[in-house]
Amino acid sequence: MTSTVSGMTTSAAAPTGPEGAIAGDGAVTDRLVEANQRYAAEFSDPGMDARPVLRVAVVACMDARLDLHKALGLQLGDCHTIRNAGGVVTDDVIRSLTISQRALGTRSIVLIHHTGCGMESITEEFRHELELEVGQRPAWPVEAFRDVDQDVRQSMQRVRTSPFLLHTQDVRGFVFDVKTGRLREIDPA
Numbered sequence: 001m002t003s004t005v006s007g008m009t010t011s012a013a014a015p016t017g018p019e020g021a022i023a024g025d026g027a028v029t030d031r032l033v034e035a036n037q038r039y040a041a042e043f044s045d046p047g048m049d050a051r052p053v054l055r056v057a058v059v060a061c062m063d064a065r066l067d068l069h070k071a072l073g074l075q076l077g078d079c080h081t082i083r084n085a086g087g088v089v090t091d092d093v094i095r096s097l098t099i100s101q102r103a104l105g106t107r108s109i110v111l112i113h114h115t116g117c118g119m120e121s122i123t124e125e126f127r128h129e130l131e132l133e134v135g136q137r138p139a140w141p142v143e144a145f146r147d148v149d150q151d152v153r154q155s156m157q158r159v160r161t162s163p164f165l166l167h168t169q170d171v172r173g174f175v176f177d178v179k180t181g182r183l184r185e186i187d188p189a
């Protein structure tokens with residue numbers, strides 16, 4: 001997540017300015033749909049079933065600078081990718097991991113946070129501001145953090161202690177450096 005939360009705005013208004021000129025008018029989506037037509041023209045059925053070839057699930061931040069497949073040498077069909085703001089292990093991530101392991105055969109879990117995450121620049125106060133603006137407090141915690149290493153450790157701990165998962169022996173956590181492209185492994189201790 002790369003959000004610039006200066007001023008802590010919680011407004012849903014579309015951005016303005018040069019780079020915001022196309023936001024919200026459908027032009028971006030049109031471009032994606034056109035790209036898909038080119039993709040589909042070259043596409044051939046890989047003949048795979050839904051079970052990831054490498055039997056691994058990757059939980060990562062949604063940050064636009066993190067190309068998971070390229071960064072990890074992954075090919076189509078290799079893994080499950082589960083992404084959200086911060087790469088936080090929420091109940092919904094546990095839901096996906098549980099299905100990944102119990103229904104689709106994955107055994108390993110890789111957790112990836114990254115340098116310069118937008119979650120480091122907001123606080124739980126974000127919820128309070130939302131409540132003031134819309135009159136309703138969100139049910140979900142923001143899951144903001146200050147120390148990325150510690151947040152990776154907490155995520156590993158949440159996975160390892162989940163009663164729903166079948167396989168928690170191979171759980172490893174990393175911080176991806178958006179400047180160098182390198183992963184740094186985090187010691188779970």
Ligand SMILES: [Zn+2]
Pocket residue numbers: 001002061062063085086087114116117118119
């Ligand atoms: Zn992030």
